[in-house]
Amino acid sequence: MKANSRDAAYNQTTFYEAWRLTIQRYGIYNPYTGRGAIKGLLPHGxxxxxxxxxxxxxxxxxxxxxxxxxxxxxxxxxxxxxxxxxxxxxxxxxxxxxxxxxxx
Structure with a gap:
């Protein structure tokens, strides 16, 4: 689902998907790229x-x-x-x- 400024509402499923993607990209430390905040953090809701x-x-x-x-x-x-x-x-x-x- 692609959202734009006219249709930026989340439902339970799309919010969870956006959350999980954000945690995977920025929350979980990746030693190969150096990105992420917390070593050992697993994907979570x-x-x-x-x-x-x-x-x-x-x-x-x-x-x-x-x-x-x-x-x-x-x-x-x-x-x-x-x-x-x-x-x-x-x-x-x-x-x-x-x-x-x-x-x-």
């Missing part, structure tokens, strides 16, 4: 944005609180639901400290 956002922030920062702000929920809920994605806290702390010492 729009209903998974909350999960992707929470786990990505949790992996990058190690903070339940920051992930909870991003998805507008509590830190306790993020810890219980997404906590399995958090890397070893000691390794994360060591990485942060190493970055601080390198910058100094």
């Amino acid at each position: 729009p209903h998974n944005v909350r999960d992707v956002l929470a786990t990505h922030i949790l992996k990058r920062t190690g903070s339940y609180e920051q992930a909870s702000y991003a998805i507008q929920d509590t830190a306790a809920m993020v810890a219980s639901h997404y906590g399995r994605f958090l890397q070893d806290k000691a390794a994360l702390a060591a990485k942060i400290l190493n970055q601080v010492w390198e910058a100094a």
